[in-house]
Amino acid sequence: MKDLLNLLNECCPDVDFENETSLIDDGVHTSLDIVMIVGELNDVYDISITVDELEPENFNSASAIFALVERLRNE
């Protein structure tokens, strides 16, 4: 989880990933952020996030993103 937080903070230094829980619903992210985060996660964790996974419940918080990464790594 710590690695993930580092990665996210590197992508979007101005976002408070530790406390935000509605990154998508509150419009914190721009679409360019999402492109970047998805690209990074795919590379670093060797997973393949498809648009099926691009749902608010998977990206609203760092813990949700963590859960998604874990799930895809175990698939």
Added chain:
Amino acid sequence: MITNVITYLHNAAKNYPDKIALSDVRGEITYRELWNRTLSVGSLVSSRLGGRTSRGVFVTIERNFDSIVAFFGVALSGNFYVPVDLTLPHGRLMSIYDTVRPELCIIASKVKTNIPFEGCEIINLSEAQIYIPDDTLYERTINTVIDTDPLYCIFTSGSTGVPKGVLISHRGVIDMAEQFVKTFSFDESAVFGNQAPFDFDVSVKDIYISLKCAATVHVLEKQLFLMVKRLIERLNDHKVNTLIWAASAMRIVSALRTFDKITPLYLRQVMFSGEALPVKVLNDWVSHIPDAEYVNLYGPTEITCNCTYYKINRRFSDSEAIPIGKPFVNSAVFLLDGEICVRGSCLALGYYGDHERTEKAFCQNPLQSAYPEKIYRTGDLARYEDGDLIFLGRADSQVKHMGHRIELGEIEIHANAIGFITSACCLYDEKREKLTLFYEAKEQDDKAVFTSLKSALPAHMIPNRLVYMKTMPANRTGKIDRALLKKTYIEEA
């Protein structure tokens, strides 16, 4: 002859009263309902301004069709609207406010309690929409407002950082709508998927082409571009068949490999502008949606949306630049020392409240002096290839390096053609006399960049310094933030 864009609405409401004019995630309204709401808003604005016309009225915008209702209401009152995004930084908002000094501000966005515009009357759209309609307003406006009167004022950033309010007339928008309909055969069956924000002139095309054709605009909320599967589902649910998008939006859909999972089913026409669309992105769209017509559009806000177009009629390779093509009918486009210059009804009236910058950009045609004739100097460079214009970059991106005149844009075209590079930007470090290339890629590989560039460019155009970027910084409209790169890596380095 049509002299006011509201006549388009008047005609559509008369001939297609039950047709859906506007829709968004909340619902839809017919042309009859749109006319009624517009008339109420227009009547209120006219009454508050005591019947005066050609005044600027603020409209706070949101990603739903309420903004469009407010725009039309202001236009029907004989005044011009200034779309304002309340999420802009305070300083920028106040700079726009000080330039226009509007007497009225219509809140068509979520109601905010702290509107920072002191001395300006605030009207909520929800109340304006049920104001007592003045049935004589349309006739009155048509008989007093002329087609060279202003319709809207859109602020662009301006390289110096002080925003410029580009003031556009009814004539400019009517000319744009007429030429688009003629050139691309739009009709009432079009359903536009509006992506561009309303303070960005790409959205002007959706609004007024649709209005002229009595077609439908579906406003796509911003969140859809985060959750792109829903975006495509939405396009399909509403049978959206026409996209006039910023190139950056096309790039996002492609970068998330959306089409691996889901494809738009009804698209007939896809048009893009704002910055050069990488050929890789275009090819991704074409290979998944082969039956649509693709059009590259070029033009700055100052000439009412676009002055040239290029219909994609062949496969492009990654190293090619997509031409910006030929001028629309009734716009004249020519090169002065390589700089794109434009003549025609499409020219803006000028920058609101800024004579100095207006006169600099909108000047007498230097090719004749017998009568007054304005041209707009775009500051963009181009050259001709097989009769089509090819965009080369900004005029101010032309530099003199080791005695050679170099177009930074040309280096960028070649850098962008390198397979693993996702974005590239070239700047000149005058102090150190270094061509500096910023490139975005998954991994740093300076050697590969140099090798590729050396095979494509003369020695004097090979960058002296490469800066690897994990992500290229973007400004609000999704374009590369050159000013920030220059400041961070060149001036302060």
